[in-house]
Amino acid sequence: MGFEKIIFYFFAAILVVSALRVITVRNTVHAALFLVLAFFTTAALWLMLEAEFLAMTLVLVYVGAVMVLFLFVVMMLDIDVSVLRAGFTRYLPVGATVAVVVIIEMSYFLLGGFDNSKFTPVKHGVEYSNTRAIGNVLYTDYLFVFEIAAVILLLAIVAAISLTLRKRKDTRYQTPGNQVKVRKSDRIRIVKDMDTES
Amino acid sequence: MYELAYDLIIILLKIFAILIPLMTAVAYLTYAERRLIGFMQVRIGPNRVGFFGFRMFGLGQPIADAVKLMFKEIVMPAEANRYLFVIAPILAIAPALAAWAVVPFGDGLVLADINAGLLYILALTSLGVYGVIIAGWASNSKYAFLGAMRSAAQIVSYEIAMGFALVGVLMAAHSLNLREIVLQQSGGFWHWYWLPLLPLFMVYLISGVAETNRAPFDVAEGESEIVAGFHVEYSGMLFAVFFLAEYANIILISMLTVLMFWGGWLSPFEGIPLLGAATAWIPGIFWLVMKTFFFMFCFLWFRATFPRYRYDQIMRLGWKVLIPVTIVWLVVLAVAIVAKLPPWFG
Numbered sequence: 001m002g003f004e005k006i007i008f009y010f011f012a013a014i015l016v017v018s019a020l021r022v023i024t025v026r027n028t029v030h031a032a033l034f035l036v037l038a039f040f041t042t043a044a045l046w047l048m049l050e051a052e053f054l055a056m057t058l059v060l061v062y063v064g065a066v067m068v069l070f071l072f073v074v075m076m077l078d079i080d081v082s083v084l085r086a087g088f089t090r091y092l093p094v095g096a097t098v099a100v101v102v103i104i105e106m107s108y109f110l111l112g113g114f115d116n117s118k119f120t121p122v123k124h125g126v127e128y129s130n131t132r133a134i135g136n137v138l139y140t141d142y143l144f145v146f147e148i149a150a151v152i153l154l155l156a157i158v159a160a161i162s163l164t165l166r167k168r169k170d171t172r173y174q175t176p177g178n179q180v181k182v183r184k185s186d187r188i189r190i191v192k193d194m195d196t197e198s
Numbered sequence: 199m200y201e202l203a204y205d206l207i208i209i210l211l212k213i214f215a216i217l218i219p220l221m222t223a224v225a226y227l228t229y230a231e232r233r234l235i236g237f238m239q240v241r242i243g244p245n246r247v248g249f250f251g252f253r254m255f256g257l258g259q260p261i262a263d264a265v266k267l268m269f270k271e272i273v274m275p276a277e278a279n280r281y282l283f284v285i286a287p288i289l290a291i292a293p294a295l296a297a298w299a300v301v302p303f304g305d306g307l308v309l310a311d312i313n314a315g316l317l318y319i320l321a322l323t324s325l326g327v328y329g330v331i332i333a334g335w336a337s338n339s340k341y342a343f344l345g346a347m348r349s350a351a352q353i354v355s356y357e358i359a360m361g362f363a364l365v366g367v368l369m370a371a372h373s374l375n376l377r378e379i380v381l382q383q384s385g386g387f388w389h390w391y392w393l394p395l396l397p398l399f400m401v402y403l404i405s406g407v408a409e410t411n412r413a414p415f416d417v418a419e420g421e422s423e424i425v426a427g428f429h430v431e432y433s434g435m436l437f438a439v440f441f442l443a444e445y446a447n448i449i450l451i452s453m454l455t456v457l458m459f460w461g462g463w464l465s466p467f468e469g470i471p472l473l474g475a476a477t478a479w480i481p482g483i484f485w486l487v488m489k490t491f492f493f494m495f496c497f498l499w500f501r502a503t504f505p506r507y508r509y510d511q512i513m514r515l516g517w518k519v520l521i522p523v524t525i526v527w528l529v530v531l532a533v534a535i536v537a538k539l540p541p542w543f544g
Contacts, residue, residue: 003202029335033282036328056317064324065354068331072350075335075343129313131374176514 008048015041028074036067050124053131212309216298224445225260231498232259238502270434275337278431282336287432287439290329294446297322301453302377304463304482315376316364319454323360323409326447327353329440330411330418330428337431345427348509349418353409355516360405362524366398366531367391367458370542380462385541386469390461394534394542397527399459401520403493406451408516410444412497414504415512452493453486460489 018037025031039062046055124130138146229244233256236243247258274283300315302308312318327350334346370391371379383390392399408415419427429440456462463482467473507515535543 033332052312052314053317056314056321059321060317060324064321064327065357068324068327068350068354071331071335072347075331075347129374131314131317174510176511176518 004048008045011041011044011048015045028077029071032067032071032074035070036063039063039067051130053134209309216309217295220295220298220446220449221442223449224442225264227445227449227494228263228441229257229260230494231501234495234498235502238499264438267438268435272434272436273431275339275431277338279336279338282332283431284436286329286333286336287436287443288329289332290326291439291443291446293322293325294443294450297450300376301450301457302380302462303486305377305381307483308377311375311377314374316368316374316379319376320361320364323447323450324353324357326409326443329443333432333440334428337428339431341424341426341430342428344424345418345430349411349428352411352415352418352512352516355513356405356408356520359401359516359520359524360409362521362528363395363398363402363405364458366395366524366528369528369531369535370395376457376462380457380464383461384464384468386474387461387466389541390459390464391542392459394539395459395527395531397523398531399455401524402459403455403496404520405516406455407497407500408512410447410451410497412444412448413501414507416506417509417512448494448497449490452497453490455493456486456489462486 015038018034018041021034022031022038025034039058043055043058043063046058233243233245243256244259245256246253247256247262248254249258274280297319299310300308300312300318302311330349330353331346334342334344334349337343367379368374371382373379373382411418417423417427419429424430429437432440463486465474465477465480465482465485467477537543
């Protein structure tokens with residue numbers, strides 16, 4: 001048991017520090033990278049809870065896809081920190097109110113303490129596959145919720161694309177269909193070589 | 199306590215047993231690449247460096263290259279982000295090596311026989327892009343940055359097609375465990391998944407080439423446009439680590455293709471009356487390595503044969519050709535599985 005606890009606190013410490021660094025570090029790219037580290041460490045903690053499927057999906061979806069796009073955008077941005085800092089006092093009341101509400105909400109739940117008996121993880125054998133278990137529940141009991149979530153996500157994708165897609169008149173576009181249809185005879189005219197001809 | 203230490207030592211030994219042949223293979227893949235492409239282009243390629251005064255077709259070349267790179271100076275650009283500049287190559291090679299933990303080399307010959315092996319592979323191969331992006335950004339150079347941006351967009355796009363192709367494998371095998379995926383294919387050459395999953399196999403191979411940033415999808419390097427892309431500022435050992443990661447990824451993708459579509463360590467003569475019995479003594483790892491060599495050869499062959507894609511064509515191929523193909527084939531596959539189509543799903 002001792003070894004497991006050491007590993008847990010090791011990852012927990014990394015997680016807390018990196019989560020703190022996300023909001024304290026100045027460079028936005030560094031902040032995004034600390035968020036990646038936080039996700040990755042969370043995945044490690046989930047692995048310790050024997051939630052392999054969720055842990056790997058977290059790495060695959062958040063670290064492998066979402067954060068890559070995030071970094072992609074953050075690296076392109078040219079952020080002037082001084083402008084952001086200028087509004088600090090103006091936004092302070094709003095920010096403080098939100099922070100107080102969050103603290104009250106969280107302490108309401110957390111200070112009551114956990115009913116540990118409900119959350120003790122059940123140890124399973126090596127043969128147990130929690131991928132299969134999640135699949136069984138997801139496609140039977142929670143099928144409609146699952147489908148609705150999928151449709152909402154699809155809607156968000158379509159909405160995001162339709163909001164940002166605009167055709168500018170001065171942009172030149174390629175028509176890939178025409179390019180694919182091109183044959184050799186359209187581009188090359190073979191001229192007979194006079195020397196070999198005679 | 200002693201048991202724990204004992205287990206750790208055994209695991210470490212197993213890791214070395216995988217890594218040492220892997221690194222040797224990486225070194226000699228670079229040699230094979232230069233020689234083979236040389237022959238394909240009617241050149242000779244490196245044939246001078248040998249051992250102890252013997253030339254031996256230039257077999258000493260990778261060793262000489264490694265020694266050279268180790269002793270070269272690591273030049274750090276003045277405006278570079280120092281920590282990230284050093285971390286980037288490590289982030290590139292770590293997933294390329296860690297993914298080998300779940301790769302089975304034979305029935306039971308695997309470091310970690312976990313039941314979500316395929317998912318682990320997908321998760322780790324999706325991490326390789328960080329090395330490229332961070333390298334490009336930390337170098338603080340416009341060529342490196344352009345290369346990183348290209349590579350990030352390309353890898354994220356092809357990962358979707360790759361993931362879908364693997365969903366097909368998972369549907370066919372009813373398992374995420376790589377060992378079970380191979381065992382489901384047993385029964386001889388025509389039982390392997392390359393035939394029922396042919397479009398997915400093609401998509402996987404093409405995305406595999408794109409994911410490793412190899413020709414004809416090597417716009418991330420694009421030496422004629424952006425010099426060398428994301429690693430233009432790297433030199434010495436840091437550059438070598440990127441190089442190792444790229445070749446380790448080639449070997450990994452080749453071996454995964456074999457495991458998922460070409461029957462892994464299963465013998466191609468299985469089920470053939472005389473030949474099957476006559477070759478039954480050959481260990482499975484021989485077949486696995488031979489098949490992997492074929493796909494590694496394909497990677498080199500592609501590089502010598504195809505011209506580089508234009509960037510918008512890469513994106514078009516990924517999003518408008520490969521992804522629709524995989525989605526259609528998943529539907530076909532689902533029907534075949536429900537109908538218990540023999541001999542694969544019977």
